[in-house]
Amino acid sequence: MDSKPKLVTGTAGYVLQDVPHLTDYIPNLPTYPNPLQNNPAYSVVKQYFVNVDDSVPERITVHSDSPRGIHFRRAGPRQRVYFDADEVLAAIVTCGGLCPGLNTVVRELVCSLYHMYGVKKVLGIDGGYRGFYARNTINLTPKTVNDIHKRGGTILGSSRGGHVTKKIVDSIQDRGINHVYIIGGDGTQRGASAIFEEVRKRGLKVAIVGIPKTIDNDIPVIDQSFGFATAVEEAQRAINAAHVEAESVENGIGVVKLMGRYSGFIAMHATLASRDVDCCLIPESPFYLEGHGGLYDYIEKTLKENGHMVIVIAEGAGQELVSESIQSTNKQDESGNKLLQDVGLWISEKIKDHFAKHKTMAITLKYIDPTYMIRAVPSNASDNVYCTLLAQSAVHGAMAGYTGYTSGLVHGRQTYIPFYRIIEKQNHVVITDRMWARLLSSTNQPSFVDSKCVNEDAKEDH
Ligand SMILES: Nc1ncnc2c1ncn2[C@@H]1O[C@H](COP(=O)(O)OP(=O)(O)OP(=O)(O)O)[C@@H](O)[C@H]1O
Ligand SMILES: O=P(O)(O)OC[C@H]1O[C@](O)(CO)[C@@H](O)[C@@H]1O
Numbered sequence: 001m002d003s004k005p006k007l008v009t010g011t012a013g014y015v016l017q018d019v020p021h022l023t024d025y026i027p028n029l030p031t032y033p034n035p036l037q038n039n040p041a042y043s044v045v046k047q048y049f050v051n052v053d054d055s056v057p058e059r060i061t062v063h064s065d066s067p068r069g070i071h072f073r074r075a076g077p078r079q080r081v082y083f084d085a086d087e088v089l090a091a092i093v094t095c096g097g098l099c100p101g102l103n104t105v106v107r108e109l110v111c112s113l114y115h116m117y118g119v120k121k122v123l124g125i126d127g128g129y130r131g132f133y134a135r136n137t138i139n140l141t142p143k144t145v146n147d148i149h150k151r152g153g154t155i156l157g158s159s160r161g162g163h164v165t166k167k168i169v170d171s172i173q174d175r176g177i178n179h180v181y182i183i184g185g186d187g188t189q190r191g192a193s194a195i196f197e198e199v200r201k202r203g204l205k206v207a208i209v210g211i212p213k214t215i216d217n218d219i220p221v222i223d224q225s226f227g228f229a230t231a232v233e234e235a236q237r238a239i240n241a242a243h244v245e246a247e248s249v250e251n252g253i254g255v256v257k258l259m260g261r262y263s264g265f266i267a268m269h270a271t272l273a274s275r276d277v278d279c280c281l282i283p284e285s286p287f288y289l290e291g292h293g294g295l296y297d298y299i300e301k302t303l304k305e306n307g308h309m310v311i312v313i314a315e316g317a318g319q320e321l322v323s324e325s326i327q328s329t330n331k332q333d334e335s336g337n338k339l340l341q342d343v344g345l346w347i348s349e350k351i352k353d354h355f356a357k358h359k360t361m362a363i364t365l366k367y368i369d370p371t372y373m374i375r376a377v378p379s380n381a382s383d384n385v386y387c388t389l390l391a392q393s394a395v396h397g398a399m400a401g402y403t404g405y406t407s408g409l410v411h412g413r414q415t416y417i418p419f420y421r422i423i424e425k426q427n428h429v430v431i432t433d434r435m436w437a438r439l440l441s442s443t444n445q446p447s448f449v450d451s452k453c454v455n456e457d458a459k460e461d462h
């Protein structure tokens, strides 16, 4: 059975959704003074250690009569730790699709363990979850990871599928691993939660820590996932190319397909950043092609006014329309994620066919699909800083005996979030939210929705 959520309540409706601690199921664990107390880099910093009561609110927009609401435990170093440095054998694994910053997180986990806590035994698990069953692991030291943040991808390798909880925990137990840092998206965090439950059931002194990774930015609760900003930045190159191509010919249309299986954050942010995009189509906002207020109408109007246009489409957008014209295959990847039809190619053909058939105007359309280019690059400077803080927070938490949590940024503060909050749902663009309204007013595209049909319950402020 899954462990129960740990809730701490206080006055005025205060709720702390706390994370598990090793002492919840192992009594009388010895503690040690935090070695950072003797580290000149940290000991001079006033209030460096986090107060045990510090927590971060989930919602920061409040009214005078609002209850204090849900909070998460603030991340950071504690006065006392539950592991002696020599006792720790840490393992790091990267799972799921690539994302800029994976190598930075790996590097900073290794360096934080070594330099802050004096932990010398750190293993890299080769090729995702299935690597736990493999014979080989990769020895990680500050020297071997020194410049890996300059490279895209992950030096550890990654994979989809292959998660067998019991076999993974057997491997953790057999090897004597007692810190497990699991970097990955929603599927990975589900896997990490299952590993935590099994570890707890077996009563093992093993900290299981998740670090959220996804360029789709579809992990809930956290402000933004690492690598997302880099992916959005890289997407600008494709949009720029589409714009240059489109404005160089009469009635030129540039179509760019960007990643985003179920969430259109990359497309939305890339559009807002670029200002050259006239229409952004995302999975959360159904659209239609024909008739008044449809896409064809809008394209015709924009071309008449500007002579060219750029359309950005997220890979998961309009899948229901694609399935109407191409037979849906229901194919899945090894992790069980549905494999999508190529909506970029489909919409490009539809637009070309429409204008050829109706002969309203001659158009030239160029389709750009940067796919893996936006996630295979190394992380940019701000993502590198973000990855560093995430990794350091993850290590502080494990050393302090916390477990079963994802390390994440909430309103600009590092926190420890219980797995059940991370895996309960996916983060989506809320089309009744101000951010989408900002996009609509920047592109001037039709909203494709009838305001009367908007579900009031779906409204959320950002
Ligand atoms: N429900 C689950 N329980 C246990 N393991 C899971 C579950 N879902 C996925 N996994 C495992 O997690 C790993 C990664 O999952 P997935 O391929 O879905 O990528 P992800 O972590 O969601 O990242 P992304 O979607 O950003 O690429 C895989 O090894 C998969 O087997
Ligand atoms: O081809 P792969 O490796 O399965 O990855 C594709 C998927 O991974 C992601 O980048 C992250 O989930 C999605 O946007 C995309 O659909």
Ligand SMILES: [Mg+2]
Pocket (backbone or CB within 6 Å): 096, 185, 186, 187
């Ligand atoms: Mg996923």
